[in-house]
Amino acid sequence: MDAVYDQEPDPNEGAARGLNLVVCIKQVPDSAQIRVHPVTNTIMRQGVPTIINPYDLFALEEAMRLRDQYGGEVTVLSMGPPMAEEALRRALGLGADKAVLITDRRFAGADTLATSYALAAALTKLGSERPIDVVFTGKQTIDGDTAQVGPGIARRLGLEQLTYVAAIDMLDRATGEIVVRRRAEGGLQVLSSRLPCLVTVLEGVNEVRRGSIDDMLRAARAEITTWSAADAGVEDLQKCGLRGSPTVVKRVFAPTPREESAEMVAVDHKRPKQIADAVLDLIFAHQPKLEAQLEAATRREVSR
Amino acid sequence: MSQHFDAIVVGAGPAGNAAAYVMAKAGLSVLQIERGETAGAKNVQGAILYADALERIIPEFRDEAPLERHVVEQRVWLLDERSHTGMHYRSDAFNEDRPNRYTILRAPFDQWFASKVREAGAVQITDTTVTGLVRDDDNRVIGVETDRDGAPLLADVVVLGEGVNGLVGRRAGLRPELDPAHVALAVKETIFLSEEVVQERFNLEGEDDGVVIELMGDVSAGMVGTGFLYTNRESISLGVGCLLANFQETQIPAYVLLDRLKAHPSVAPLIRDGETREYVAHLIPEGGYDAIPRLAGDGWLVVGDAGQFVNSAHREGSNLAMTTGRLAAETVVALKHEGLACSAAHLARYRQALEQSFVMKDMRKYRRLPGILHNNKHLLTTYPRAISQAMQSFLRVDDVDKRAKERRMLGQFRQARGGWRHIFMDALKMARAWR
Numbered sequence: 001m002d003a004v005y006d007q008e009p010d011p012n013e014g015a016a017r018g019l020n021l022v023v024c025i026k027q028v029p030d031s032a033q034i035r036v037h038p039v040t041n042t043i044m045r046q047g048v049p050t051i052i053n054p055y056d057l058f059a060l061e062e063a064m065r066l067r068d069q070y071g072g073e074v075t076v077l078s079m080g081p082p083m084a085e086e087a088l089r090r091a092l093g094l095g096a097d098k099a100v101l102i103t104d105r106r107f108a109g110a111d112t113l114a115t116s117y118a119l120a121a122a123l124t125k126l127g128s129e130r131p132i133d134v135v136f137t138g139k140q141t142i143d144g145d146t147a148q149v150g151p152g153i154a155r156r157l158g159l160e161q162l163t164y165v166a167a168i169d170m171l172d173r174a175t176g177e178i179v180v181r182r183r184a185e186g187g188l189q190v191l192s193s194r195l196p197c198l199v200t201v202l203e204g205v206n207e208v209r210r211g212s213i214d215d216m217l218r219a220a221r222a223e224i225t226t227w228s229a230a231d232a233g234v235e236d237l238q239k240c241g242l243r244g245s246p247t248v249v250k251r252v253f254a255p256t257p258r259e260e261s262a263e264m265v266a267v268d269h270k271r272p273k274q275i276a277d278a279v280l281d282l283i284f285a286h287q288p289k290l291e292a293q294l295e296a297a298t299r300r301e302v303s304r
Numbered sequence: 305m306s307q308h309f310d311a312i313v314v315g316a317g318p319a320g321n322a323a324a325y326v327m328a329k330a331g332l333s334v335l336q337i338e339r340g341e342t343a344g345a346k347n348v349q350g351a352i353l354y355a356d357a358l359e360r361i362i363p364e365f366r367d368e369a370p371l372e373r374h375v376v377e378q379r380v381w382l383l384d385e386r387s388h389t390g391m392h393y394r395s396d397a398f399n400e401d402r403p404n405r406y407t408i409l410r411a412p413f414d415q416w417f418a419s420k421v422r423e424a425g426a427v428q429i430t431d432t433t434v435t436g437l438v439r440d441d442d443n444r445v446i447g448v449e450t451d452r453d454g455a456p457l458l459a460d461v462v463v464l465g466e467g468v469n470g471l472v473g474r475r476a477g478l479r480p481e482l483d484p485a486h487v488a489l490a491v492k493e494t495i496f497l498s499e500e501v502v503q504e505r506f507n508l509e510g511e512d513d514g515v516v517i518e519l520m521g522d523v524s525a526g527m528v529g530t531g532f533l534y535t536n537r538e539s540i541s542l543g544v545g546c547l548l549a550n551f552q553e554t555q556i557p558a559y560v561l562l563d564r565l566k567a568h569p570s571v572a573p574l575i576r577d578g579e580t581r582e583y584v585a586h587l588i589p590e591g592g593y594d595a596i597p598r599l600a601g602d603g604w605l606v607v608g609d610a611g612q613f614v615n616s617a618h619r620e621g622s623n624l625a626m627t628t629g630r631l632a633a634e635t636v637v638a639l640k641h642e643g644l645a646c647s648a649a650h651l652a653r654y655r656q657a658l659e660q661s662f663v664m665k666d667m668r669k670y671r672r673l674p675g676i677l678h679n680n681k682h683l684l685t686t687y688p689r690a691i692s693q694a695m696q697s698f699l700r701v702d703d704v705d706k707r708a709k710e711r712r713m714l715g716q717f718r719q720a721r722g723g724w725r726h727i728f729m730d731a732l733k734m735a736r737a738w739r
Contacts, residue, residue, distance in 0.1 A: 049411075210452060213450055213452040213454030213455070217307060220427045221427055
């Protein structure tokens with residue numbers, strides 16, 4: 001082990017020279033476990049476990065892979081209530097180096113416009129200590145599903161914007177070049193761009209690692225840096241939280257469940273042909289027209 | 305490099321949390337390792353919290369812990385297919401400043417308890433499974449290995465609060481395989497109902513008052529087992545458990561048992577229109593005193609369900625878990641202060657402390673019960689049915705004279721057990737088991 005360590009650069013030195021990567025993450029309710037209150041029709045958040053927005057995990061892993069390849073450090077940044085500290089701690093346990101939480105009552109009720117404003121301020125502050133090379137976000141969150149915060153940050157900070165990224169093929173800090181593959185309608189685009197940039201990462205593009213026992217211990221002991229709006233360098237409080245959010249929720253409703261439920265065809269000891277017949281019978285029972293059409297078509301075939 | 309702690313606690317259930325809390329509070333360096341994604345994610349219980357055991361650890365818990373309702377009424381129901389014969393005890397004396405029993409939901413409760421452990425100064429890591437014990441050349445336990453990359457974690461003592469099915473102790477040969485006759489399988493649904501509906505259906509005054517129903521008889525379909533219904537603030541916990549060995553014999557799936565219970569005419573109206581939010585299954589150690597494994601050795605201690613600490617006659621388990629966790633921790637803290645090593649000889653104080661507490665006294669008192677129930681399944685089936693029959697004939701008004709009715713009732717009773725001698729023997733057995 002010692003020999004390997006000898007050949008590696010001093011991690012602190014590496015951090016100073018290497019990439020400065022920041023991943024924006026959000027703590028969200030586990031949407032798989034959310035229920036809509038049967039009477040009041042509102043979302044019941046009480047008792048629902050929180051998780052790191054799953055798309056953000058792919059962004060975090062992508063950032064950690066760049067760090068592992070080129071050196072440097074990964075900071076996770078989140079805006080949220082004090083309990084969002086849990087999500088940041090979890091990110092540290094996965095292998096992130098530092099965590100910053102910006103939390104302030106005046107951030108509450110923020111839509112994507114206000115959120116990107118506050119995050120951009122915190123990123124500016126982080127960047128003033130050492131310039132940021134890449135800001136990462138997931139492609140969207142599972143609670144809002146807007147995919148607007150990443151682009152909002154890029155616009156505010158004047159960063160090159162690379163959305164829906166499936167892979168980072170190359171990054172050269174000396175020339176400031178980055179090459180990514182981006183999923184677009186109809187195929188993949190290979191894009192070359194300049195650092196610093198903002199990358200929103202697609203789901204499933206990597207396998208999120210399991211942190212080592214040392215990562216877990218470090219995370220458990222870590223003091224999470226917590227910034228208020230003032231600490232984060234937010235200049236205009238009017239642009240934060242509910243006040244800075246032009247989005248209005250007009251109505252929340254639960255979709256009515258479909259009346260028909262799926263029907264099962266038992267496999268038991270049936271042969272494939274029997275199973276196929278059973279499935280067809282079921283389909284035709286619900287779609288008599290389809291059966292008639294198919295029969296007519298078959299007759300035409302035969303008569304030809 | 306390996307990290308060293310005064311103590312490593314395996315598991316963040318009531319036993320592990322109690323142990324970790326007490327040691328951390330006393331200034332020891334404690335690492336707690338939980339395999340669930342969060343503390344409580346894997347933990348299952350009915351659940352009733354017995355306040356006293358927790359109060360001795362965290363006196364102010366009532367101000368902070370997520371509690372559902374305090375129990376003001378206890379019911380015991382003997383079921384046959386269509387009826388229940390019940391005993392209800394309700395007392396305003398249970399509406400005290402510091403109530404004795406609460407219904408709880410384990411997921412939020414355990415998360416709270418685990419947060420207290422962190423506040424007390426313990427290092428806590430979740431989503432991490434301890435895969436084995438690390439021993440030195442003298443076979444003393446000196447730490448644990450986990451399923452994560454990295455060096456083993458070392459400690460002066462490892463406290464195993466890993467639950468009924470704990471693999472670490474079993475793999476390490478500290479305790480034998482679970483015997484299906486010594487463990488029950490319980491299944492439970494949490495059924496959502498609004499606060500008002502819960503209060504109305506159980507005649508409850510306030511949002512904090514609760515009812516507990518213990519169910520016996522037909523609920524176990526001829527197996528050794530019982531059922532329960534607990535009122536939470538906005539839900540009902542309904543469950544049933546039977547010995548694993550009986551499930552193996554009868555091949556009745558556990559969910560069938562629960563579905564039967566839900567459809568029982570005495571239970572169905574209580575849960576009507578409820579939405580099932582959670583379905584869980586759990587093993588419960590029921591072997592009693594004689595199934596308790598070795599509890600301490602060089603560098604290790606066993607607490608809670610892993611040590612078979614369940615008093616099935618009184619439905620106690622989590623309180624024994626917390627108490628064993630606390631006593632184990634106090635033992636370790638005392639050894640630290642005295643500068644003594646955590647050797648088998650010194651850790652034997654833990655066993656002594658248990659013997660002096662209600663834990664071992666109660667475990668010993670019901671020593672015979674598991675065996676008797678296992679070999680006399682009829683105790684839980686024949687009598688509830690016979691009692692129900694008797695109630696039927698007693699309450700129906702017709703042209704049969706009362707003396708004839710009484711004779712018939714006694715006849716039915718005798719017939720149910722095939723003679724008075726058997727009934728006398730059953731009574732004797734139970735009396736001896738209870739003594």
